[in-house]
Amino acid sequence: MSKTVDAPVILSNEPGSFARSVLAERHPALIERVRGAFPYGPGQHRALDALLTESTEGVIGPLGPGAPDRDQWAEWGRGYFGRSWFDVPFLWAESYFYRKLLEAVGYFAAGPWQGIDPFRPFKQAELHTEEAEAELTALDRLALRPVGEQAQALLYGSLWGNRADLGFSMTSGGRAAAGAESPLIADDSASLWSLLPAGGPNTVCLVADNAGRELVPDLLLVDHLLRHHHAELVTLHVKPYPYYVSDAMAADVIDGLRHLKRADGVAGVVGKRLWEWIRRGRLTVRTHAFFCAPLPYADMPEDLRQEFADATVTIMKGDLNYRRLVGDQLWPPTTPFAERTAYFPGPVAALRTLKSDVIVGLDERTEASLVAAHDQRWRTSGTHALIQARR
Numbered sequence: 001m002s003k004t005v006d007a008p009v010i011l012s013n014e015p016g017s018f019a020r021s022v023l024a025e026r027h028p029a030l031i032e033r034v035r036g037a038f039p040y041g042p043g044q045h046r047a048l049d050a051l052l053t054e055s056t057e058g059v060i061g062p063l064g065p066g067a068p069d070r071d072q073w074a075e076w077g078r079g080y081f082g083r084s085w086f087d088v089p090f091l092w093a094e095s096y097f098y099r100k101l102l103e104a105v106g107y108f109a110a111g112p113w114q115g116i117d118p119f120r121p122f123k124q125a126e127l128h129t130e131e132a133e134a135e136l137t138a139l140d141r142l143a144l145r146p147v148g149e150q151a152q153a154l155l156y157g158s159l160w161g162n163r164a165d166l167g168f169s170m171t172s173g174g175r176a177a178a179g180a181e182s183p184l185i186a187d188d189s190a191s192l193w194s195l196l197p198a199g200g201p202n203t204v205c206l207v208a209d210n211a212g213r214e215l216v217p218d219l220l221l222v223d224h225l226l227r228h229h230h231a232e233l234v235t236l237h238v239k240p241y242p243y244y245v246s247d248a249m250a251a252d253v254i255d256g257l258r259h260l261k262r263a264d265g266v267a268g269v270v271g272k273r274l275w276e277w278i279r280r281g282r283l284t285v286r287t288h289a290f291f292c293a294p295l296p297y298a299d300m301p302e303d304l305r306q307e308f309a310d311a312t313v314t315i316m317k318g319d320l321n322y323r324r325l326v327g328d329q330l331w332p333p334t335t336p337f338a339e340r341t342a343y344f345p346g347p348v349a350a351l352r353t354l355k356s357d358v359i360v361g362l363d364e365r366t367e368a369s370l371v372a373a374h375d376q377r378w379r380t381s382g383t384h385a386l387i388q389a390r391r
């Protein structure tokens with residue numbers, strides 16, 4: 001057992017740090033992309049200007065008086081207002097940035113822009129790339145392989161789909177989205193499969209991350225779990241509103257399902273079957289306000305805790321869910337995953353490509369070889385991935 005009881009919370013004020021680059025470079029670049037994505041009017045552009053200035057040079061201000069969740073954020077941000085965005089926890093600052101960006105474009109305000117996802121054009125474009133097409137065509141070949149091989153390939157497909165993250169590709173130049181996949185730095189997939197024996201009365205919660213090229217492989221995995229009775233019921237949890245650029249919402253699930261349904265070959269068959277799983281109640285899409293909260297899962301509300309407690313296993317997708325699962329802190333990398341997730345109300349697994357500094361659950365030899373070979377960039381470059389699970 002590691003002796004770790006606590007570790008520094010990640011802030012964004014360390015010069016040269018990844019967290020700082022997100023606030024100083026990624027967020028301004030995102031504001032520019034959003035400006036170009038829709039024919040926003042002068043009021044929205046002024047609000048985006050104000051957000052850019054506030055978040056890079058100013059101090060954290062409250063949400064506007066009409067915001068439905070103003071009190072909630074006032075509570076979550078107690079002690080942070082009036083301070084530099086760089087000096088408060090990175091997780092909080094990023095989450096609040098997305099909330100303020102929605103405020104700037106009028107996402108929650110009554111009027112014509114209410115409910116218009118500012119990231120939707122980017123998410124949709126993702127579905128129509130050559131790579132996305134090739135991934136669907138590959139399903140025809142995969143269907144000829146033994147079932148166990150299919151299962152493992154679909155699990156890895158869902159894992160590596162997490163590289164397709166629009167926020168990430170904005171500053172990495174898309175580098176991590178191409179090239180050969182490196183071996184996993186932790187691979188508990190055998191343990192994950194052992195939690196889901198075929199034919200058992202299993203239920204799975206899959207907490208989705210990105211839409212588009214990540215969500216499609218997630219849906220393919222879900223179909224496999226249901227079809228081969230690794231799970232009798234699957235709940236797919238998505239975000240209630242746009243978040244971290246490409247995070248999946250219910251509308252994105254519908255887009256992904258339609259996309260699959262229209263495809264040729266095996267992909268089209270899977271798409272139609274997924275509609276049928278939903279119709280029969282074997283696949284349910286759900287959301288919860290907590291998925292957009294700037295908090296670790298250790299602070300989840302009782303109703304969500306109960307949902308996860310009732311599942312045979314909860315699968316957390318992606319980097320942000322990982323940060324929230326283990327805590328957005330600089331843990332010693334060899335801190336056991338089981339120790340960091342001991343609070344979780346049931347078995348839990350993480351499928352994540354590494355795109356931020358947080359990491360736990362490495363063995364000493366792996367950590368030493370990573371540091372020797374790549375200095376610390378392996379933590380954030382999206383070239384490495386892991387599957388971690390605990391019963």
Ligand SMILES: O=P(O)(O)OC[C@@]1(O)O[C@H](CO)[C@@H](O)[C@@H]1O
Nearest residue numbers: 022165167168318319320355356
């Ligand atoms: O959860 P995801 O989509 O895998 O990753 C989200 C992410 O790219 O966004 C943050 C920076 O904006 C990073 O901390 C994190 O890696």
